[in-house]
Amino acid sequence: MSSLLELQNxxxxxxxxxxxxxxxxxxxxRLEAGEICVVVGESGSxxxxxxxxxxxxxxxxxxxxxxGSVRFGGVELVGLSPREMRNYRGQRIGxxxxxxRASLNPVRTIGSQLAETLQSAxxxxxxxxxxxxxxxxxxxxGIPDPLARLDAYPHQLSGGMCQRIMIALAxxxxxxxxxxxxxxxxxxxxxxxxxxxxxxKLNRDLGMAMLLITHDFGVARALADTIAVVYAGQIVERGxxxxxxxxxxxxxxxxLLASIPHLRGQATDRLPAxxxxxxxxxxxxHGCRFVARxxxxxxxxxxxxxxxxxxxxxxxRCHFPHLPMFRPSQENGGQR
Amino acid sequence: xxxxxxxxxxxxxxxxxxxxxxxxxIDPLTTNPSRRLEPPxxxxxxxxxxxxxxxxDRIVGGAAISLSIGAVTTVVSAVIGVVIGLIGGYxxxxxxxxxxxxxxxxxxxxxxxxxxxxAVFGRTFIVMVFALAIVFIPIFARITFGEVVELxxxxxxxxxxxxxxxxxxxxxxxxxxxxxxxxxVQATFVCATAITIxxxxxxxxxxIAPPAPSWGxxxxxxxxYIRTAWWTLVFPCLAIATxxxxxxxLGDRVSEKLNRPGGSxxxxx
Numbered sequence: 001m002s003s004l005l006e007l008q009n010x011x012x013x014x015x016x017x018x019x020x021x022x023x024x025x026x027x028x029x030r031l032e033a034g035e036i037c038v039v040v041g042e043s044g045s046x047x048x049x050x051x052x053x054x055x056x057x058x059x060x061x062x063x064x065x066x067x068g069s070v071r072f073g074g075v076e077l078v079g080l081s082p083r084e085m086r087n088y089r090g091q092r093i094g095x096x097x098x099x100x101r102a103s104l105n106p107v108r109t110i111g112s113q114l115a116e117t118l119q120s121a122x123x124x125x126x127x128x129x130x131x132x133x134x135x136x137x138x139x140x141x142g143i144p145d146p147l148a149r150l151d152a153y154p155h156q157l158s159g160g161m162c163q164r165i166m167i168a169l170a171x172x173x174x175x176x177x178x179x180x181x182x183x184x185x186x187x188x189x190x191x192x193x194x195x196x197x198x199x200x201k202l203n204r205d206l207g208m209a210m211l212l213i214t215h216d217f218g219v220a221r222a223l224a225d226t227i228a229v230v231y232a233g234q235i236v237e238r239g240x241x242x243x244x245x246x247x248x249x250x251x252x253x254x255x256l257l258a259s260i261p262h263l264r265g266q267a268t269d270r271l272p273a274x275x276x277x278x279x280x281x282x283x284x285x286h287g288c289r290f291v292a293r294x295x296x297x298x299x300x301x302x303x304x305x306x307x308x309x310x311x312x313x314x315x316x317r318c319h320f321p322h323l324p325m326f327r328p329s330q331e332n333g334g335q336r
Numbered sequence: 337x338x339x340x341x342x343x344x345x346x347x348x349x350x351x352x353x354x355x356x357x358x359x360x361x362i363d364p365l366t367t368n369p370s371r372r373l374e375p376p377x378x379x380x381x382x383x384x385x386x387x388x389x390x391x392x393d394r395i396v397g398g399a400a401i402s403l404s405i406g407a408v409t410t411v412v413s414a415v416i417g418v419v420i421g422l423i424g425g426y427x428x429x430x431x432x433x434x435x436x437x438x439x440x441x442x443x444x445x446x447x448x449x450x451x452x453x454x455a456v457f458g459r460t461f462i463v464m465v466f467a468l469a470i471v472f473i474p475i476f477a478r479i480t481f482g483e484v485v486e487l488x489x490x491x492x493x494x495x496x497x498x499x500x501x502x503x504x505x506x507x508x509x510x511x512x513x514x515x516x517x518x519x520x521v522q523a524t525f526v527c528a529t530a531i532t533i534x535x536x537x538x539x540x541x542x543x544i545a546p547p548a549p550s551w552g553x554x555x556x557x558x559x560x561y562i563r564t565a566w567w568t569l570v571f572p573c574l575a576i577a578t579x580x581x582x583x584x585x586l587g588d589r590v591s592e593k594l595n596r597p598g599g600s601x602x603x604x605x
Contacts, residue, residue, distance in 0.1 A: 057497060087500070088500075089498055090500030091500055094498070097491060097498075103495040105492045105496070105513070108510075116501070170498070173500070
């Protein structure tokens with residue numbers, strides 16, 4: 001039995017004048033049906049490119065897949081024609097984006113956009129069935145007074161409401177996988193919690209697997225079954241959520257977790273930050289990509305690190321896993 | 337609904353052109369040699385021209401010609417231009433080819449191009465519209481192209497792709513409706529410009545053939561009498577000026593309402 005989604009040695013690049021940006025560099029990832037995998041990474045780490053690639057949208061974003069495979073339900077998606085790929089988009093793989101309002105057509109009512117999506121599956125729904133289904137979907141994603149909302153335009157709705165509508169659009173054709181790229185980043189905190197609860201509910205009630213892309217470990221903590229931490233186009237740590245959060249093995253993950261503010265900390269503590277910047281993806285370093293910012297550098301770190309299992313399901317890309325939990329502070333945070 | 341002075345001026349001229357002739361007897365063509373170059377009077381409110389035709393009658397008749405030419409030219413060039421722009425903007429490898437041809441056509445001075453076509457094919461309404469449309473098609477094609485290229489990268493288009501929409505659907509249902517505000521603004525300016533060019537061509541004798549009451553022809557005919565019968569020149573000029581002024585004001589107003597920066601992204605010839 002193959003996994004729902006299986007990425008093998010996936011490489012994606014964006015051509016830029018001379019050369020290219022290697023946004024995704026050899027990613028292996030597996031997602032089972034009904035599972036929520038949260039991909040965590042900072043801006044420019046390639047996490048969004050990863051999501052776009054799985055959804056088959058990377059070419060529309062001027063990227064290209066140079067190597068590796070994306071298997072969905074055992075079927076290879078890399079190399080499918082646009083027409084074949086269209087049978088996957090929406091019907092089997094749904095995607096939601098960060099800026100919900102911009103993702104809805106500003107000059108059309110949300111009812112017409114939803115109806116269009118419902119009919120694009122090739123289903124011959126009557127007008128009445130479409131509006132009935134639309135109301136069901138709106139109720140499912142928690143939109144109050146669904147009938148009245150069908151005639152609204154995106155600018156008449158709040159950001160949280162737009163996000164719910166986009167989720168309704170994405171799940172309208174009941175995909176088995178939902179890719180969510182920063183679904184809550186543009187929302188305020190209370191709405192964010194509601195949307196996360198909604199995603200969890202959809203996962204539980206519909207058995208929809210999710211690939212959630214975020215920079216926010218809070219989101220990972222709330223939803224993840226598994227977590228993949230991405231740095232400079234590579235997965236640097238991957239495993240069951242509890243293990244990654246409780247005993248991170250890669251110094252980058254450790255530093256990220258340490259830089260989350262805690263309510264119980266002393267008021268005078270400075271929040272630890274990771275000094276430096278991620279390496280350029282035009283000419284990535286040959287060795288471990290975190291080497292310039294890591295506190296444990298030794299000579300071997302100049303050679304590439306492999307993603308190695310540190311426990312049965314937990315893997316880290318580090319020459320020195322099992323090191324004690326690294327907590328950068330003001331004294332050692334900026335040094336290497 | 338965008339109103340303002342431009343709107344009322346345009347409505348005024350529409351009423352004059354298309355409703356007034358239904359209610360009042362308008363005769364822009366019959367000459368009356370015994371009543372040449374009469375000043376404004378109770379019989380002829382705006383006086384008569386060199387052939388004894390009422391200036392008012394001819395202005396009313398000319399309004400219909402000017403507005404029809406403006407409107408038909410705008411619709412024809414918008415439809416063709418938008419189709420070219422959509423194809424060029426959406427089909428990547430066709431885009432640069434179509435736009436370079438477009439630039440080539442745009443390189444000809446508009447009025448000159450129209451003169452040549454009218455000279456070759458005759459001074460009729462259809463040829464006039466055809467000649468003007470060729471001038472304006474590239475303008476519509478270019479602004480559509482630019483907007484489509486921008487919209488193609490918009491989040492909502494990507495979202496439509498992600499739910500499985502086909503290219504046809506994306507072009508027709510997602511991109512085209514978003515062009516409408518820009519096209520409306522552009523249309524008002526194209527219409528005004530078309531009317532101006534038509535009048536200019538009439539003035540230099542390359543417009544619709546006399547005795548049709550084209551405003552440009554009237555200005556041309558009235559020009560020799562500026563000292564002796566000023567009304568033959570002034571009133572047609574006023575008609576052209578007010579209509580063009582009204583249309584430009586309307587265009588500005590619409591563009592303001594649609595939150596576009598000024599009329600500046602509408603291209604006039």
